[in-house]
């Protein structure tokens with residue numbers, strides 16, 4: 001039986017399986033994510049990477065298995081409950097409010113109903129503004145708070161969306177190909193951002209750009225046909241003949 005309260009891990013995935021009309025897109029998958037870890041999931045197209053994130057965030061219902069996050073069984077929870085528990089998920093395409101400013105985008109994402117004393121609006125306003133400024137600086141948009149999101153570059157929109165998740169203070173952040181379509185300079189800055197993010201939380205990233213993976217990964221999990229093909233440091237997986245055969249050699 002899975003010890004869901006094991007403090008060594010933020011997330012424990014065991015025997016996770018999902019079957020679509022008999023086809024097992026994720027097949028008896030197990031992996032464990034530690035606090036302050038950046039786990040990168042790589043693997044060929046169709047390996048099941050996105051499906052794993054869909055299962056963890058409750059978007060897709062698992063056929064069997066266990067997913068424990070901070071003592072809770074995520075497979076028994078709805079998508080909104082999982083977000084509330086502290087799991088943030090970013091999809092591939094940025095979904096910011098184009099007509100709103102950077103500030104307003106971040107403000108809208110600030111969790112509601114945190115304060116017990118609803119009447120203390122002023123105090124809350126100051127707290128929200130401070131947090132927005134802090135996050136904006138972290139995502140390299142500190143001097144663009146009044147800028148309309150529509151005028152940001154693609155990379156800046158991706159950072160803004162990461163900021164919109166960070167402001168909710170998730171303990172686990174999941175990102176699906178965050179640097180797709182970014183310039184080399186933006187990729188470097190995103191790596192810097194992720195390295196700062198894991199000071200306070202854990203991250204799972206799906207990525208194809210191996211240069212970027214090398215810059216961010218604490219550990220790499222290689223998926224193939226819904227199963228773990230190899231796992232370990234970047235060096236370990238890069239030199240694993242099985243990985244070279246099915247993925248890196250292509």
Ligand SMILES: Nc1ncnc2c1ncn2[C@@H]1O[C@H](COP(=O)(O)OP(=O)(O)OP(=O)(O)O)[C@@H](O)[C@H]1O
Nearest residue numbers: 020021024025043044045046047048049050051052
């Ligand atoms: N809802 C679904 N119904 C049926 N099949 C699905 C569903 N979602 C995913 N699949 C199948 O599961 C397999 C894994 O898909 P998934 O998108 O997770 O792979 P991936 O590793 O993220 O690939 P890519 O790198 O191309 O994004 C694919 O064969 C896909 O067609």
